[in-house]
Amino acid sequence: MALFRISYVRSSSFRLKIPALSTLQLSTVSSADLFYGHLQKNIGNVEKTLATVKTKLDSGCVNQVLHKCSFELSQMGLRFFIWAGRQPNYRHSSFMYSRACEMIGIHGRPGLLFNVIEDYRREGCLVDIRIFKIMLNLCKEAKLAKEALSILGKMPEFHLRADTTMYNLVIRLFTEKGEMDMAMELMKEMDSVDIHPNMITYISLLKGFCDVGRWEDAYGVFEAMKEKGCEPNTVVYSVLLNAASRHGTMEKLMEVLEEMEKHGGTRGPNTVTYTSIIQRLCELGQPQEALKILDRMEEYGCAPNRVTVSSLIKEFCKNGHVEEAYKLIDRVVARGGASYGDCYSSLVVSLVKMKKIAEAEELFRNMLANGVKPDGVACTLVIKELCLEERVLDGFNLCNEVDRNGYLSSIDSDVYSLLLVGLCEHDHSVDAAKLARLMLKKGIRLKPYYAESIIKHLKKFGDQELVMNLGGIRNDKQN
DNA sequence: ATAGGGTTAG
Numbered sequence: 014m015a016l017f018r019i020s021y022v023r024s025s026s027f028r029l030k031i032p033a034l035s036t037l038q039l040s041t042v043s044s045a046d047l048f049y050g051h052l053q054k055n056i057g058n059v060e061k062t063l064a065t066v067k068t069k070l071d072s073g074c075v076n077q078v079l080h081k082c083s084f085e086l087s088q089m090g091l092r093f094f095i096w097a098g099r100q101p102n103y104r105h106s107s108f109m110y111s112r113a114c115e116m117i118g119i120h121g122r123p124g125l126l127f128n129v130i131e132d133y134r135r136e137g138c139l140v141d142i143r144i145f146k147i148m149l150n151l152c153k154e155a156k157l158a159k160e161a162l163s164i165l166g167k168m169p170e171f172h173l174r175a176d177t178t179m180y181n182l183v184i185r186l187f188t189e190k191g192e193m194d195m196a197m198e199l200m201k202e203m204d205s206v207d208i209h210p211n212m213i214t215y216i217s218l219l220k221g222f223c224d225v226g227r228w229e230d231a232y233g234v235f236e237a238m239k240e241k242g243c244e245p246n247t248v249v250y251s252v253l254l255n256a257a258s259r260h261g262t263m264e265k266l267m268e269v270l271e272e273m274e275k276h277g278g279t280r281g282p283n284t285v286t287y288t289s290i291i292q293r294l295c296e297l298g299q300p301q302e303a304l305k306i307l308d309r310m311e312e313y314g315c316a317p318n319r320v321t322v323s324s325l326i327k328e329f330c331k332n333g334h335v336e337e338a339y340k341l342i343d344r345v346v347a348r349g350g351a352s353y354g355d356c357y358s359s360l361v362v363s364l365v366k367m368k369k370i371a372e373a374e375e376l377f378r379n380m381l382a383n384g385v386k387p388d389g390v391a392c393t394l395v396i397k398e399l400c401l402e403e404r405v406l407d408g409f410n411l412c413n414e415v416d417r418n419g420y421l422s423s424i425d426s427d428v429y430s431l432l433l434v435g436l437c438e439h440d441h442s443v444d445a446a447k448l449a450r451l452m453l454k455k456g457i458r459l460k461p462y463y464a465e466s467i468i469k470h471l472k473k474f475g476d477q478e479l480v481m482n483l484g485g486i487r488n489d490k491q492n
Numbered sequence: 493a494t495a496g497g498g499t500t501a502g
Contacts, residue, residue, distance in 0.1 A: 072501080
């Protein structure tokens, strides 16, 4: 089979570290090479030649091309990334944006962005608003506020106008750096060119001013938005309430909350609003006050969720009042806001964090015994903790227990490698082989960091077939 | 867009 032949060419060290290559990845190798080939030639308007590569673009392919370019063709890599982002039926995910930033090295060399703009101009490429949007999103990932602003400034040269979302992105970058004067200036600029700030613009500014403690200015934004006919909503009030809880007085906060409750509708408090108050009260060491807010929340008809419950549970555990946590869980579940699975998982996590491992483990086992499904964090943390305590067999058994209950999907894939390396190092060859087979069956990859050690041990155990399979290579005579 | 345990494979 052609697909397998490709894998033979790989060097043996690479083969051991990258297990279970899917056919999808193998089949995109050649299209990434094709793209890269065109980029290397570096003839003008490379986008035209890229378009001749007839292949379905996917994130794996984009990733590979960027990787190839990352050694000495960063600028071409950037140009490819921008081109790819404009193709129909493909959109860069935010993960791809952050990968691209890393591989292109935008952070260290933001000048590449401007070089590419110059290339487009020189080569007479068609430059549209989407190119600028992709560049701005790269700036967002790399947290480059000044560069984003410069890119915005380049648009008129191509007879393009930024829209509200583009301004919002740049404003957000400045507010996150606490550069509020620049953010304000940008909002004023929007007004002057007749691009209207929206709710998101105002909320960014409001939050920014609150974060740096400029209350007067925050209030100014609040007034300004009303003047412009943008009525403050639940989110706006929640931001203000959050600020009041961090810097202001609790009395003022309660006044605002009351106002929100009376007004209701688009301004009525929601789960996030109440949860942030409960969190603050917990941080202040006032769990009883926090419980009163919980009552109030339910009276208003707002259901607490896992975030609400977990902040209370955390506080109870911190004070050693685990019984209170159990009482709270029964109550919340009875009202239908969150499930036992969610709540007990939060409790397990809190107990592990408090280093009450025995209690966490007991609860976790009780959950399994009673058909309550633990979430991913709880499973992962408990098993990791057991590995850390050199109780790798217990960890493995627990993993099997989770599997038997059909909750396998809630274990983080990294945990398997951790367990496997532990079993190997403790010479539990039978269990190691069992776990390795389970991983193969489930298609779980070896974590590269542990792969070499695991394969070394499995070889020592004499299970050649398993080694080959885990290495992602079929045990073939030609090999 | 406002809260938040640890994150997918790229």
